[in-house]
Amino acid sequence: MEFGQGHKTLFFTLFPEPSVCQAVRTFTPTMRNLFFLTLAAASLSAEGYLDTPLIPGTQWHVHDSTRPQPPRADKEKLKCTTTAAPAGAVVLFDGKDAAAEWEADNGAKGVTWEVKEGAMVARKNGIHTKKSFGDITLHTEWRSAEGYDKNEKKKGQGNSNSGIFFLRTYELQVLDCAKTETYADGMTAAIYGQLPPLFNACNPSREWNSYDIEWTAPRFDQDGKVLSKARITVVMNGVKVQDNSEYIGPSSHKVNPPYKKHADKLPIGLQFHGDPVEFRNMWVVEKK
Ligand code: MG
Numbered sequence: 001m002e003f004g005q006g007h008k009t010l011f012f013t014l015f016p017e018p019s020v021c022q023a024v025r026t027f028t029p030t031m032r033n034l035f036f037l038t039l040a041a042a043s044l045s046a047e048g049y050l051d052t053p054l055i056p057g058t059q060w061h062v063h064d065s066t067r068p069q070p071p072r073a074d075k076e077k078l079k080c081t082t083t084a085a086p087a088g089a090v091v092l093f094d095g096k097d098a099a100a101e102w103e104a105d106n107g108a109k110g111v112t113w114e115v116k117e118g119a120m121v122a123r124k125n126g127i128h129t130k131k132s133f134g135d136i137t138l139h140t141e142w143r144s145a146e147g148y149d150k151n152e153k154k155k156g157q158g159n160s161n162s163g164i165f166f167l168r169t170y171e172l173q174v175l176d177c178a179k180t181e182t183y184a185d186g187m188t189a190a191i192y193g194q195l196p197p198l199f200n201a202c203n204p205s206r207e208w209n210s211y212d213i214e215w216t217a218p219r220f221d222q223d224g225k226v227l228s229k230a231r232i233t234v235v236m237n238g239v240k241v242q243d244n245s246e247y248i249g250p251s252s253h254k255v256n257p258p259y260k261k262h263a264d265k266l267p268i269g270l271q272f273h274g275d276p277v278e279f280r281n282m283w284v285v286e287k288k
Helices: 005-014 018-025 029-044
Strands: 090-093 102-104 114-116 119-121 127-129 136-143 162-166 170-174 209-216 226-228 231-236 239-246 278-286
Touching: 136 162, 162 209, 170 231
Parallel strands: none
Antiparallel strands: 090 278, 102 127, 114 119, 119 278, 136 209, 136 278, 162 170, 209 231, 231 239
8 A cells, every 4th residue: 555745744744753753663564554544534634635746846735735734923913904005006996996997707897796895895706907917016905705704614715715816827815714724835825736825814704804915927038938937925914924935837726837928917817716705905006
């Protein structure tokens, strides 16, 4: 019987002490198989996968259920910033009109997202900006879906899932991980499928969270060769959770596709994943 890298990783995560590892080495083959089988069963209960490709440069599978969760940020440090748009900013949502700057992904006219109490509430399909953007500073505030905090079935990837898609290609995950966990590379403020955040900086469910983002688009030469990868810095609720982190390619589910040349500027997308996640006070400043 063979066991994958994920189970070995889980083992060394759970038992980092060399003495424990040495003890396992003294097991008979039957005992050792039973031991790892137990670990495998334990890992099946965690959301995620162990049969996906390894993420380049890491020991982890895409959405690895055994990848350690980042530490929770000190609650005292968490503060949703509500910075007003500075002069020269493009206001993507002013609390009133979602259709002013956004349109539906499916070609429908206008947007299906509802405006409620100064927030855009995700409905029916994804949306993207009418304007295109390259390198930007972006601010937004978001909060988890109404009623989900009282519904125990809403957990993991199903707990207020959305996402900001830079150039409609590179996702910064939006998810409520205040109470429920998911695979580390798919949690709040993860580069989805690639890199977990440095901290879980979620405010309690239904409280507003802020993202203050510095985004640098990838650069390609004429032949489509990547000259520099996409990069992102994210401060969530005042805590740095991505620090000039690199995207290894476009965002996807269960795979890491390679970079593919695209325009220097493209719209920003907001994901509809079936959950009425709310956004407010969203603006960008374009970098020269
Ligand atoms: Mg998402």
